[in-house]
Structure formats: structure tokens, C-alpha cells
Amino acid sequence: MKPAPFDYLAPTSLADAVEALGSYGADAKVLAGGQSLVPVMAMRMSRFDHLIDLNRIPELDFVRHEAADVVIGAMTRESRVGSDPTIAENVPLLTDATQYIGHFQIRNRGTLGGSLAHADPAAEYPAVAMALDATMHLVGPDGSRSVSPEEFFLGPMTCCAEDEELLHSVSFPVWGPGxxxxxxxxxxxxxxxxxxxxxxxxxxxxxxxxxxxxxxxxxxxxxxxxxxxxxxxxxxxxxxxxxxxxxxxxxxxxxxxxxxxxxxxxxxxxxxxxxxxxxxxxxxxxx
Amino acid sequence: MTAVAGRYVGQSVKRREDARLVTGHGRFVEDVAWPGTLHVAFLRSPIARGRIVNLDVSAALAVPGVHSVLTAADLNEHAREWWQNMIGKDAPMPPKRLLAEHDVRFVGEAIAMVLATSRYVAEDGVELIDVDFEAETPVLVERAGFEGVAADDANLVHPEWGSNVAQALPGPMGPGMPLDNPALEAVLASAAHVVTETFTQHRYLCVPMESQGINVRWDRHRERLEIVSATQSPHEVRSCAARLIGINDSQVHVVADDVGGGFGQKMFPATEELAVIMAAYRLGAALRWIEDRNENLIAGGHARNEDLTMTVATDESGKILGVRAHHREDIGAFPAYAVGSSASSVGMYLPGPYGFGEYFFSSEAVFTNTCGRVAYRGPWMMESVAREQMMDVTALAIGMDPLEFRRRNVVTPDQLPFTTSTGLVYETVTPQATLEQAAEMVGYDAFRAEQAEARTHGRLLGIGLSSYIEPSVGFGIMGAEQVDLRIDYDGSVVATTGSGSHGQSVETTLSQVIAETLGVDIDKVVFTQGDTAVAPFGSGTGGSRTAAVYGGAAREASVLLRNKVLAIAAEVLEASSDDLDMDLGVVAVRGNPGATISLADVAAVAYAGYTILPESIEPGLDVSFRIRAPMFMFSNATHAAVVEVDPVTGAVKVLRYLVSEDCGNMINPMVVEGQIAGGVVQGIGGVFYENFVYDADGNPLTTTFLDYLLPTAAEVPTIEYGHIVTPSPTPGGFKPIGEGGAINSPAALINAVRDALTPFGARVVSQPLGPQQIVDLIKGPASSAESI
Structure with missing residues (x-):
């Protein structure tokens, strides 16, 4: 249970990450919290030449209340999603869902974006995104695009991100009183x-x-x-x-x-x- | 013997092991790093049965960092002898081999080993080994059924054995068992009630938190083999290594420091570990193999996986008159020891805490193309799983409450000493007392009212009882353990023995016995185990013997040493040793508070000032005691479980779980309860969650913890305990307790589920009882009732 050889990159900015993805494309894999990816790497069920680690990119870790949405960066840890007061007040469904994700050690590493992009049909966050008609913001070398959850989730472990794209953030609509x-x-x-x-x-x-x-x-x-x-x-x-x-x-x-x-x-x-x-x-x- | 509660013995002394373990400073096999060590990874068979038609390792050898790749051709012929101390060389055994040769016999069998600078590189090498098979029809109960496997002479797991039947009892391999019992047949023909049922338990596994693993190096200049192993028995590893490669025991030094669980899996070195030992010896290299979780699950040894059919005859009043039983086991391809069958123990222990009257037991074990059977906490425990379910099933059939049925058959104090239908003699067991205590604690009668009320609201509550006698054997090498004890020049106490604690708190409990008996501060006791260079020969920790056998030896050694200390002190203090007491390392004359001598001063006299001693007192302060344990030691317990079944989801919640036990004098009640709790959790796992599944081609389907579900703290209720203390006649009055939690919990839980599902008439006779099985049990009779 040791991964096959790969090159490791740890960009410190979104621009560098996007550039690396642009040059390696299908030969690269993006590492978020690693709670699903690392085990399948260890079993050599996932193989690639380049691992692009997003954990040193602070600009992907944020929670912002913008107009009618709460926007959450893809690298925001599940433990933060579960405890953030802005989320609890405005998107309580996310807060509620977080308690069901693995154990606290997993939530301390796992990320919102990782869970969504992994697209496990039995995972909690994809269903929350679907229920709330969230908007997924993707970024790639050719720019950004935003898609609905229906467009994003294609099937088991499959999302619509192209090989050169990564999930940047997600907007969750605030439903308001009542x-x-x-x-x-x-x-x-x-x-x-x-x-x-x-x-x-x-x-x-x-x-x-x-x-x-x-x-x-x-x-x-x-x-x-x-x-x-x-x-x-x-x-x-x-x-x-x-x-x-x-x-x-x-x-x-x-x-x-x-x-x-x-x-x-x-x-x-x-x-x-x-x-x-x-x-x-x-x-x-x-x- | 009477119950004791001293300064240490009988107290819940905090574990001496914990400070290093909970701060991450344990030293496990993987923490040992020798310079220049090569890491081992195995190529394993991806098919259950077939011929190896091509094996080419050249591409693997070309990987930078790969040192060598070994196959059967390199190792197998060098194996000299292969048997275990605990089993003996004469036990029948299926063929054994270090690496698969010519053919493969289960998915996971090791075919080749890659030695490389790291495990990563070794696995890169494994991927590049070119191997081709000619697949053959696998021999599987999952495919052909038990009878089909037993009768199949065309497809043999081991052609060398000549049959897929590994063992049949009674028969030529049986331990002098009668071939029939005509008296039982007469009872069955005439009894008021005769009930028959078959109980099955599925394949589930030891799953220690720390997997298996070994570090080995051969020093060709000193002709010495050094081994650090995750083992329950360092001396077993020493003997197996020495006889495998043909050197003396004394040339092998085995160390087991902290070991993270074993549950029987680590009683004997794994085949892979023996292959690593042989490779290290042949190459003169330092090698390490750390089994990963996937390897541990598919090839580390499997357990349970058996069924037992019981026919019980009773009279009108519910008194058992006779029992016939037939046991069947699937022991896989390469069981860990002998032919791997637990049948002779199952048959011997089946009567448990009851009078069985006339009795007959038979059994059959088959080899299959699956992972071999290994010992797992109470390897014979099918006797309790089946018997205690049969008590409930029989009670139900004759219209009696299961508690009442047990009351009418349980061994009572006035029957002691009681000889079972199989000839075992119980002297100090108290099954009636634990049955009554458990019934009282759980509020059995009140529960029945609560259950009836709950049913009117559609809630499914159930209660289950299970009683057993926990045996521990004290014969062969398991019955004669030694403790060496000395007091050093500074007055500290050094104890050394052949135990192999892998989580049982032995460091604490044996130190308690020594400190108590000797009369010293427990902090002055330095306890060493798991090192064959310093420990007297022992059989390690397993078989629920550590408290009774090692504890008894520790107590007797302490008495010897105390007597010597007092004899020396008597000379110094000019008093009679009968007038001396020792407490916390200070010897004092009773009634004369000023006349004292410290242990350090006694030691100084013993080692340096011995000229003042009479000739009759030898210099020095060291003793050894090797105990001779009784052939069988017994404890007993009754477990009670209360569950609620959700009829929609099929989820089972364990609302209450309690254990009333009698393990004699408890060295450390916290440790006793910890042993029970751990076992009960394994029972909860086995009944509700854990299930190792093969498909009809022999492919394992549950190869990671994603699919092989272990219970976690969230699935386990707070366990309640009741203690009855009836000391044994052995030194210290201790009894076996280590395995009982795992032995007795499954039946209590299954019985509780059956009780909850009574309204549906569900036939609950197999596990696991996961949501799907529960929902199917609920639907089954209901849908067939609709069709009538």
C-alpha cells in the first residue's frame, strides 16, 4: 500500500496551480484534503505523473458573505465549514451536514472542494449543493466558468471539471427567514x-x-x-x-x-x- | 483461599504501560530501524487456485533500488523443520511452503518477495514481476457447499493430502473419542422434547491494530540471528526460526517490545515472516517486512467460519437429558497450526455450565482455497455461540422462558465438584451465581413487562442471555511458566518472564503481584518480558493464562524471595524471621519500631556482606520459580444484552450490555473489565459489522476497512460489570478471563435480536446481523404468511 512514483508540486498561488494544471493536464492530479485520494493512491488504484498539492494556497481558503450568497473557497476545511458562524447563520444545511462527514480527524483535513470534486454519490456536501442550487466556480488556463450542481455532478466519482480545471469556490444561496x-x-x-x-x-x-x-x-x-x-x-x-x-x-x-x-x-x-x-x-x- | 484486596492486588492500579503508549513513545516493530535494512514486499496470488506457468522477475530486478527478488526456488528447499512448540512436531499438518511453488492455493498466497531500499521501491518491483497462471476450479464452500467440498476428489486444495477433508471426529485422529453413544440414541428416542437446530457463524478476523511484522538480521561472523517481531510469543518465534534454518535456539535472539494487539493471530510466526527469516539468513542481510492492512485482511489468517448442529433432548420439566452435536469448519488452505481445526476443543467445552446428560460429538473440517484459519480469541468459541443460542431455541420450542430453562440446567454449588459429559471437572465455578446476578442487574422480569409495552407501540426490544465456562489449558508448554526474580544491589526488584503482552497490561498486573507478595513499592519493580536473551523459556501470552499461570509463578517466586530477604534481615536484626514484616521495601521487627532494615541494605549484605551470614544462606538475592499449572483452569460468566431493532432501517442498537463474571481474585479490576470490554466489542463487531466475504471464484470482496467494518466507540454501549469472587486453588486464586468477552458476547447479542424479532417468528441462526439481514428476517416469515 505505497503509491506508485509521481512528481510533487506545491504551488503557493492559484495562478501557479492553474499554470501547472495547464501544462500537465491529464497527467496531473490535484490534492486537496487527501482523505479519499491518498488511500486510492496507496492502493495504486489512482496513478499519475504529477501531484499538484493545493494545501499551500491561502486564496482558496475563505468564507465570504456576498450579496445573496455565502461563497466558500474550495480548500476550506470541513471542520471550518462545520463551525463557521457565517455559514451556520446563513447556510445551516451545510453546518448540519458536516457532522455526518467521517470523524473529526477526517474533517480537519478534508475540504469542501475536495468532497464536491470527488463526487462520491454517498457524500453529504454534493447533496447539499444540489439541494440549495449552489453555483460551482471552476478555474482553468482559459479562464473561469460557473456551473450548476446538475451540470457539475456527472456520475459516481465524476465531475465536469476538465483535466486543466480546478474547483475554485462554491456559492450557496441564502434562503432567508422562514x-x-x-x-x-x-x-x-x-x-x-x-x-x-x-x-x-x-x-x-x-x-x-x-x-x-x-x-x-x-x-x-x-x-x-x-x-x-x-x-x-x-x-x-x-x-x-x-x-x-x-x-x-x-x-x-x-x-x-x-x-x-x-x-x-x-x-x-x-x-x-x-x-x-x-x-x-x-x-x-x-x- | 479467600478473596484478597491488598495494597496492590485487587486494586485498579493505573497501567504502567500507558505513559509511553499514550504519548506516542511505544516501541513497535516498525519503530526499530537498523542500518542497511532492505524492505520486503510480496507478490501475492490474484487467483484462488491455479498452476504457475510463467514467473519472470527480470523486469523487477532492473528497478533501481531493488536488491533481489526471491521465489520458491531460492528458499523453499532450505526449510529444515517447520512446527510449533505449542503444537508439537507430531501433529498432522497440511503441506507448508515459504513461497508458492508450481501452483497457488488462495488469493493472497505469497509467490515472490522483492527486497529493496524502501517499501515503495519494493512495491514498484512487485508490479513488474511477470507471472502467468493456468486457473483451476477453486475449492470453495461458497461455490460447492460444504458437502460438495468434502466429497470433491477431482479438485483438491492439497493433492499431497489426498482429500479436502482435513479432519473428521470421531476418527483415527481424534483424542480417544468414542465412535458412538447408544445411550444417547435411546434418550433421543424416548425424551419428551427433542429439538434440533443448526447455527452458523461467518468468517471474521482478529484485526489487531498493529499488523504483523518482523525485522531480521543474520550476523554471519557471530553466527547469530537477531529478530524483532510483533509477536505474542518470543520463544515460539525463536524456536520456529532456529528449526526452520537449522541452528540452535541459543543462536536466535528475539525481542518483542510493544505489540499492538494479536488476539491469536500472533501466536505463531506467519509464513511470510518465516520466509523473511530464511531470506535474511541466506543473504546475510537485514530485512524488514511490515504487513500492510490489505495483506493483513486477505492473508493474515482468518477465523470463525463454521457451523454447529445441535439436537437437545429434555424431559417434561425442561431438564436436559442428552445432546448430539455435529460441527463443520472451513479452515482454508494453510491454517496457522496443525490442521487448524478447533473441533476437539469445541466438542470438549460444548456442555459449558450445564449438565448435558448423554452426549455425542462429531465434526468435519475441510480445506478450501481461501486464507487459512488462525487462532482468534477463544478459537473454540463456537461451543458458546451455538450452545447458548440452542438454550434459547429449545426454551422457545418447549414454551419456557430462556432464563428459566437455564435455571433448570445450570450447574449448582451443591453439584461441585462437577464432572461434565466430556469428563472435565469443575471445582470452583459459580455459573448459577453469575446467571442470577446478571438477571438481577439487567432487571430481567421488569424487562419482560417493558418489552410487552413497547411492542404495543411497534418498538422491538429484545433481551439475550449467554453463560459460559472459560477454559484455559495448563498442559504442554502452556502449563509451566517461569518467573525469575532478583533484588539488585540498589534494592530494586527485577522480574523477568516469558510472557508476551500485546495489550493485556501484563507489565502492570504481574508487577502488582510481585510488589504485593514481596512487600515492596510497585515503582521499585522493573518488569521485563518479550526478550529471549534474558527471559526464561516461556510460551508467551495467549490462552488466557497470564494471570493464573504467570501470576501464580510470580507469586510463588515472590514468596521464595521474600523468605530469603527475611532470613537475611533476621540475621542482621538478630530476630526470628517469623517476627519480621516487610512493607514497601523496609523490613521491621513486629513490636519494635526502631528495628528496621531497608531492602538496599539487605541486598548489600546478600551481595557483599554475606560473610556475616550462616553457611545455610547462600549469597545473592535471586530466585526462579517454574510453576506446574493444573491441566485445566476455569472461570465463568453470564452476559446479558438488551437491544432495540429498528424495523425500517434494520439497525440494531445495543441499549444495555452487562457482564457478571467470576475470575477468582482479580489482580486489577480495571484490567479485568478492560479485557472483558475488548472481547465484548469484538463480539459486537462479529455479530453486527465484521464479515469477510469471498465470491464464488474465491476473490475476497472485503479487502479494506471501507468494506470490512470494525465497530468503533460510537457503536459500543457502556458495559456494566458484576463481579463474583471465588478464588481458584492455584497460587493467588486467579482464573482465566482474557478470552471470555469475545467468546460469550455473540450469543447474548444474537439471542437479544432473536428475542426482539419474536413477533415475526424469525429464525435467527446466522450472522452478521446487518441492516439487510435484519430486514430480510422481518420480511421473510411475514411474506410467506401472506402467501398462505
Whole structure:
């Protein structure tokens, strides 16, 4: 369990990192917190000629409240995301989700951008980004571009970043007053990747749902929204919602994966319960 | 013997090991760095069974930093003898080989070893070895079923053995077991109730936090082999190394400093370690191999993986009249010792804390193309896993509560000494007392009411009991351990023995026994183990013997030394030694506070001023005591688990877990509880999380901690303890306790789950009980009921 040989680069500015990526492209790999990459390197399941370490680039580590968004740098540690007061106040779904990520040692190294770019379908942050309609900002030698989560997450462990691009930051919209959020997750053990999980946001005005977002993780090849159901929820009285029924509807169209830990149908069964619990919690918080 | 609680013995003395360990200053095998050491990486078989048709190492040899690449052709023929002290040379054994030769027999078998300047370079070399196989049909229970493997004469794991059946009992290899029991057949034919069930436990593993590993160098000028090893038994490593390469034991120096767990996996050197030893000797080099986690999981030795069918006959009142049992094991290709079967122990210990009446046991073990079986904390523990489930299943079948059924069959004090159906004699066990204490602590009767109430709200609560007798053997080399004890010139006490603590707190507990018995400050006791250059021959730490056997020897050695100290002090103080006391290293005349002498002054007399002593007192202050332990030592315990099952997710939460035990006098209650807790956590892991899986081609599917799930602190409840103290007749009154937590916890947990699932009529007879299995158990009978 020792990696194959590679060259190591540790640029200290974003410009240098982008330049290095531009020259090595597909022969390079970017290192963020390393919590997923380093183990697969050690098993020689990931091989490349150049490792570009982003850990010495301070300009990628920030949390800023800008207009209607909270913008977070890709190299912001998960432990900071989980404890930052600006995030807790304006994007509490991120704060809530962070507690489920691994263990504190992992969160001390792992980064927001690393988790998103790694695109593990069972990870928490991709579902939060999906639920909140975040905007992912990519940067490359040809400039920057911004994409939606739907465009960003292509499949298991696959995001839309080109070989020469890296994730720079992510904008999370602030939902404002009357909102409630909840992340619910089931995992074999505390800190494991989710067997099934869901991130939910609800906004209620005058007792009526005016915005809803339900995003599952661990239930498909990428985080997935229950869009049709969300549309149905908007306009309904929050107090009249049958959470169990809504939970069942939320998973009805999903075909979750099978593995040695849980079958597809068990995942759906668990997902319905989690969605029901998350909606109930979020509505309570919103009203 | 009566219970003791002295200055040290009986106290929860803080561990002497911890300061260095918790500050990161332990010295494990990987912390030893010799100059010029070459690092070893193995090429391992990617297929379960096949011929090696091409093996070309030239590209690996060309890698800068690769020193050499060794294959079977370089090493295997030089192996002289290969057997273990603890097993003996006459035990039947499947073929053994340092590296795979001509064919491979499980995924992970070592084929070649690359020696390089670093492990990184060695792995680069491994990748470049060109090897081709002609795959053959693997012999797998997962593929052909147990009977299919046993009957397959066309595909043999070991053609040299002539059959895939490794051992069958009763049979020519059995220890004098009867071939049948007609009296049992009569009982089964006439009993009021006869219940049969088969219990299976899956493959799960020791998984020590520190993997295996070894540093070896051969000094050809001094003709001396030096080994630092992560082992439970330094003398076993010494003997195995010496006989493998054909030198004397005394030419081999083995050191094991801190060892990060073993659980049986490190009782004997691994095949890879022996290959490294042979390579170091042949090349005259310093070599190191540190097993990585992937290697440890796929090739470090597997465990459990067996089933047991029991038929129990009772009378109308629920009294057991007879038991028939048949045990089957899949022991893999290259078990760690002998043929790797635990069957003779399973059969012997199966009656546990109950009267079984008429009894018959049979077993069959098969070789398969999987990783071989290794000892794992209570290697025979299927007896408890099956028996204690059978107690519940039988109780349910005859309409009796499991606690009541146990009460009617448990060995009671008036039956002692009690001879089991297998001829074991219990003298100081208290299974009835621990059963009642556990039932009291858990609030058994109140729980039944709470459970009924919870069910009306759709909550699934369950309770499970499990009782056992923990045996420890004191025969062969395991029954005669020695402690050397001396007082140095400065008055400090130096103790040396052949134990091999790998987490059991031996440094603390044996020091407690010595300090207490001798009458010195524990800080004055310097304790050394794990070094064959200074320690008397021993069998290491394993088999739950350290407290009873080493502890007994430490106590007797301390008595001898104390007597000598008092005899010398009596001369100096001009008093009778009968009138002397020693406490905290000061000898004083009772009733004369002014007449004292320190241990340092006694030592000065013993080593330098001995001319004042009579001829009958030899100079010096050193003693040795080698104990002769009883052939069997026993403790007992009852575990109780309360669980809640979530019917939607299939998650099981352990709400309460408690243990009532009787290990005799406790040297250190904290350590006793720590031993139990660690074992219980392994039971929680085995029942709910850990599962080593092969596919039908013999490919391991759970090769990292991402898929092989160990329990963490978050999955473990606070464990409650009840202690019954009934001293054994051995010196100190100590009993075995090291393995019981792992032996007895699975059945308590499984029984609790079965109890919780009673409303569904679920047949709970195998593990792991992960969410999927739980949900399937809940759905199974319900869906079939719907179809009726």
C-alpha cells in the first residue's frame, strides 16, 4: 500500500496551480484534503505523473458573505465549514451536514472542494449543493466558468471539471427567514459514507410552503433531487403535510444501488423514513 | 483461599504501560530501524487456485533500488523443520511452503518477495514481476457447499493430502473419542422434547491494530540471528526460526517490545515472516517486512467460519437429558497450526455450565482455497455461540422462558465438584451465581413487562442471555511458566518472564503481584518480558493464562524471595524471621519500631556482606520459580444484552450490555473489565459489522476497512460489570478471563435480536446481523404468511 512514483508540486498561488494544471493536464492530479485520494493512491488504484498539492494556497481558503450568497473557497476545511458562524447563520444545511462527514480527524483535513470534486454519490456536501442550487466556480488556463450542481455532478466519482480545471469556490444561496433545514443520514457506523441520506430545505410563508428542496445521497449514481414532489409541496399548508406519505413519494421514482451492505429496496425503505424525518424537522424549524 | 484486596492486588492500579503508549513513545516493530535494512514486499496470488506457468522477475530486478527478488526456488528447499512448540512436531499438518511453488492455493498466497531500499521501491518491483497462471476450479464452500467440498476428489486444495477433508471426529485422529453413544440414541428416542437446530457463524478476523511484522538480521561472523517481531510469543518465534534454518535456539535472539494487539493471530510466526527469516539468513542481510492492512485482511489468517448442529433432548420439566452435536469448519488452505481445526476443543467445552446428560460429538473440517484459519480469541468459541443460542431455541420450542430453562440446567454449588459429559471437572465455578446476578442487574422480569409495552407501540426490544465456562489449558508448554526474580544491589526488584503482552497490561498486573507478595513499592519493580536473551523459556501470552499461570509463578517466586530477604534481615536484626514484616521495601521487627532494615541494605549484605551470614544462606538475592499449572483452569460468566431493532432501517442498537463474571481474585479490576470490554466489542463487531466475504471464484470482496467494518466507540454501549469472587486453588486464586468477552458476547447479542424479532417468528441462526439481514428476517416469515 505505497503509491506508485509521481512528481510533487506545491504551488503557493492559484495562478501557479492553474499554470501547472495547464501544462500537465491529464497527467496531473490535484490534492486537496487527501482523505479519499491518498488511500486510492496507496492502493495504486489512482496513478499519475504529477501531484499538484493545493494545501499551500491561502486564496482558496475563505468564507465570504456576498450579496445573496455565502461563497466558500474550495480548500476550506470541513471542520471550518462545520463551525463557521457565517455559514451556520446563513447556510445551516451545510453546518448540519458536516457532522455526518467521517470523524473529526477526517474533517480537519478534508475540504469542501475536495468532497464536491470527488463526487462520491454517498457524500453529504454534493447533496447539499444540489439541494440549495449552489453555483460551482471552476478555474482553468482559459479562464473561469460557473456551473450548476446538475451540470457539475456527472456520475459516481465524476465531475465536469476538465483535466486543466480546478474547483475554485462554491456559492450557496441564502434562503432567508422562514426557512428550515435538515440532513438525515443512515450509515452502518458513525462516520461511514451514507447507506442512504437526504438533505432537505423548506421555506414557509404565512403557513404555506413557498420553497422546497429534497436531495438524496447514496441513493443514485449522483445526488438526486425530488423535483416533481418539491413542486407539489409548494403551495401546501405546512401543518397539513403527511410526512410519512411525502417521504414515500420522495423515493418512489428512485432506483438506488445494491451492494453488500444494503439492497436497493432497503435503501428506498430507509430513504423514505429519512425524508419523512428530515421534512418534519425542517418544517418544525421553519414555522 | 479467600478473596484478597491488598495494597496492590485487587486494586485498579493505573497501567504502567500507558505513559509511553499514550504519548506516542511505544516501541513497535516498525519503530526499530537498523542500518542497511532492505524492505520486503510480496507478490501475492490474484487467483484462488491455479498452476504457475510463467514467473519472470527480470523486469523487477532492473528497478533501481531493488536488491533481489526471491521465489520458491531460492528458499523453499532450505526449510529444515517447520512446527510449533505449542503444537508439537507430531501433529498432522497440511503441506507448508515459504513461497508458492508450481501452483497457488488462495488469493493472497505469497509467490515472490522483492527486497529493496524502501517499501515503495519494493512495491514498484512487485508490479513488474511477470507471472502467468493456468486457473483451476477453486475449492470453495461458497461455490460447492460444504458437502460438495468434502466429497470433491477431482479438485483438491492439497493433492499431497489426498482429500479436502482435513479432519473428521470421531476418527483415527481424534483424542480417544468414542465412535458412538447408544445411550444417547435411546434418550433421543424416548425424551419428551427433542429439538434440533443448526447455527452458523461467518468468517471474521482478529484485526489487531498493529499488523504483523518482523525485522531480521543474520550476523554471519557471530553466527547469530537477531529478530524483532510483533509477536505474542518470543520463544515460539525463536524456536520456529532456529528449526526452520537449522541452528540452535541459543543462536536466535528475539525481542518483542510493544505489540499492538494479536488476539491469536500472533501466536505463531506467519509464513511470510518465516520466509523473511530464511531470506535474511541466506543473504546475510537485514530485512524488514511490515504487513500492510490489505495483506493483513486477505492473508493474515482468518477465523470463525463454521457451523454447529445441535439436537437437545429434555424431559417434561425442561431438564436436559442428552445432546448430539455435529460441527463443520472451513479452515482454508494453510491454517496457522496443525490442521487448524478447533473441533476437539469445541466438542470438549460444548456442555459449558450445564449438565448435558448423554452426549455425542462429531465434526468435519475441510480445506478450501481461501486464507487459512488462525487462532482468534477463544478459537473454540463456537461451543458458546451455538450452545447458548440452542438454550434459547429449545426454551422457545418447549414454551419456557430462556432464563428459566437455564435455571433448570445450570450447574449448582451443591453439584461441585462437577464432572461434565466430556469428563472435565469443575471445582470452583459459580455459573448459577453469575446467571442470577446478571438477571438481577439487567432487571430481567421488569424487562419482560417493558418489552410487552413497547411492542404495543411497534418498538422491538429484545433481551439475550449467554453463560459460559472459560477454559484455559495448563498442559504442554502452556502449563509451566517461569518467573525469575532478583533484588539488585540498589534494592530494586527485577522480574523477568516469558510472557508476551500485546495489550493485556501484563507489565502492570504481574508487577502488582510481585510488589504485593514481596512487600515492596510497585515503582521499585522493573518488569521485563518479550526478550529471549534474558527471559526464561516461556510460551508467551495467549490462552488466557497470564494471570493464573504467570501470576501464580510470580507469586510463588515472590514468596521464595521474600523468605530469603527475611532470613537475611533476621540475621542482621538478630530476630526470628517469623517476627519480621516487610512493607514497601523496609523490613521491621513486629513490636519494635526502631528495628528496621531497608531492602538496599539487605541486598548489600546478600551481595557483599554475606560473610556475616550462616553457611545455610547462600549469597545473592535471586530466585526462579517454574510453576506446574493444573491441566485445566476455569472461570465463568453470564452476559446479558438488551437491544432495540429498528424495523425500517434494520439497525440494531445495543441499549444495555452487562457482564457478571467470576475470575477468582482479580489482580486489577480495571484490567479485568478492560479485557472483558475488548472481547465484548469484538463480539459486537462479529455479530453486527465484521464479515469477510469471498465470491464464488474465491476473490475476497472485503479487502479494506471501507468494506470490512470494525465497530468503533460510537457503536459500543457502556458495559456494566458484576463481579463474583471465588478464588481458584492455584497460587493467588486467579482464573482465566482474557478470552471470555469475545467468546460469550455473540450469543447474548444474537439471542437479544432473536428475542426482539419474536413477533415475526424469525429464525435467527446466522450472522452478521446487518441492516439487510435484519430486514430480510422481518420480511421473510411475514411474506410467506401472506402467501398462505
Amino acid at each position: 426557512s428550515g433545514f435538515s440532513v438525515q443520514e443512515f450509515a452502518r457506523r458513525a462516520g461511514d459514507f451514507a447507506t442512504a441520506g437526504v438533505a432537505v430545505g423548506i421555506r414557509v410563508a404565512d403557513g404555506v410552503v413557498d420553497k422546497a428542496a429534497i436531495a438524496f445521497f447514496g441513493m443514485a449514481s449522483a445526488p438526486v433531487r425530488a423535483r416533481e414532489l418539491e413542486i407539489e409541496l409548494v403551495g401546501q399548508k405546512a401543518m397539513d403535510l403527511d410526512f410519512q406519505e411525502v417521504g414515500n413519494q420522495a423515493v418512489a421514482h428512485l432506483q438506488p444501488p445494491d451492494d453488500i451492505h444494503a439492497s436497493s429496496s432497503l435503501r428506498r425503505q430507509i430513504g423514505a423514513q429519512l425524508a419523512s424525518r428530515a421534512l418534519s424537522t425542517a418544517v418544525k424549524e421553519a414555522t
